[in-house]
Amino acid sequence: MNIALLGYGRMGKTIEDIAEKRGHKIVLKVSDDIENHDLSESNIDVAIDFSIPNAAFKNITTCFKNNIPVVSGTTGWLDDYEKARKICKDENSAFIYASNFSLGVNVFFELNQKLAGMMQGLEDYSVEIEEIHHIQKLDSPSGTAITLAQQILQENSKLKGWQLEDADEDEIPIHAKREENVPGTHTVTYDSSIDKIEITHTAKSRQGFALGAVVAAEYLKGKSGIFTMKDVLSDLFQN
Numbered sequence: 001m002n003i004a005l006l007g008y009g010r011m012g013k014t015i016e017d018i019a020e021k022r023g024h025k026i027v028l029k030v031s032d033d034i035e036n037h038d039l040s041e042s043n044i045d046v047a048i049d050f051s052i053p054n055a056a057f058k059n060i061t062t063c064f065k066n067n068i069p070v071v072s073g074t075t076g077w078l079d080d081y082e083k084a085r086k087i088c089k090d091e092n093s094a095f096i097y098a099s100n101f102s103l104g105v106n107v108f109f110e111l112n113q114k115l116a117g118m119m120q121g122l123e124d125y126s127v128e129i130e131e132i133h134h135i136q137k138l139d140s141p142s143g144t145a146i147t148l149a150q151q152i153l154q155e156n157s158k159l160k161g162w163q164l165e166d167a168d169e170d171e172i173p174i175h176a177k178r179e180e181n182v183p184g185t186h187t188v189t190y191d192s193s194i195d196k197i198e199i200t201h202t203a204k205s206r207q208g209f210a211l212g213a214v215v216a217a218e219y220l221k222g223k224s225g226i227f228t229m230k231d232v233l234s235d236l237f238q239n
Contacts, residue, residue: 001221003214004028004044004068006059007051011073014210015048022214034059039066046071046217053077053139060095061087069094069223071216073101073209075143085226094220098229099143101212103236105186106229108201112148112188115199116155125190125197127152129162132177132185140164141174144186149174152188183209 001024005012008031016026027044030037030051039062047063049056053076063070064087072095081097088095100106119125131145141164149162149172160170167173183203190197203209212229219232 002027002043002045004047006030006047006049011050014206018210019214034062044068045221048213048217049074060084064088064091064093069220071213072097076139092224094223096216096220096227099147102208103212105201106233113151116152119190120156124192127190128173130175130187132182134182135178140176145174
C-alpha cells in the first residue's frame with residue numbers, strides 16, 4: 001500500500017516506521033502546505049493525517065478532491081468536521097477520523113460507553129474525567145477526553161455537557177494536566193460517599209496510536225464512505 005503522510009513530526013515518523021515494517025511504502029511526506037505537492041504523480045492509496053489543527057481541513061479535503069482516502073488523527077479542527085464529511089461524500093472518497101487511533105483506547109471507549117449506561121440510574125455517583133499528556137500537546141482537553149465525555153452524555157440524559165475544570169452539577173468536569181514524557185493517560189471516575197469506580201487507559205508510547213492509524217488505513221483502502229474505529233475493530237474481531 002502506498003501511503004502519504006500529512007504531518008511529519010514525531011507521530012508521522014513513528015507511523016512511517018510501523019507502516020514500513022508492515023510492508024507498506026511511504027510515497028509522500030508533507031510537512032508544509034499540501035498544495036505545494038503534486039498528488040496526481042504519487043499513486044497514493046491512502047493518506048494518514050497527523051498535521052496541525054489549522055492545516056488539517058485543507059489537507060484532508062485536498063486529498064478527497066484527488067480521490068485519496070484519508071485517515072485523520074489531528075485534533076482541534078472539528079468545527080469544520082461536517083464540511084469535511086460533505087466534501088468526502090460529494091467526491092465519493094473515504095474517511096476515518098478518530099480522536100485516538102490506539103486499538104486499546106478504542107476498546108476503552110467501548111468499556112466507557114457500557115459503564116456509563118450501567119451508571120446512569122445510580123444518582124449517588126458523580127462522574128469526572130482526568131487526562132494527562134506531555135507538555136507539547138497543543139489542545140486541551142484532549143480529543144480522547146472529549147470523546148469519553150460525549151459517550152457518557154449519550155447515556156445520561158441528566159447531564160447537559162462538559163467543562164474544563166470548573167463544572168456545574170449537571171456537567172462533567174474534565175481535568176487536563178500536562179507533564180513531561182506522558183504519551184497519554186485517561187481516567188473516568190464515578191465517586192460516591194460509599195465507594196469509587198475508576199477505569200483507566202495508560203499509553204506507554206506513541207506506538208499504539210501509530211499502529212492503530214496504519215491498521216485503519218489498511219481497512220480504508222479501496223472503500224468509499226465515512227467510517228469509524230468501531231468499524232475497524234469489528235473487522236479485526238471478525239478476522
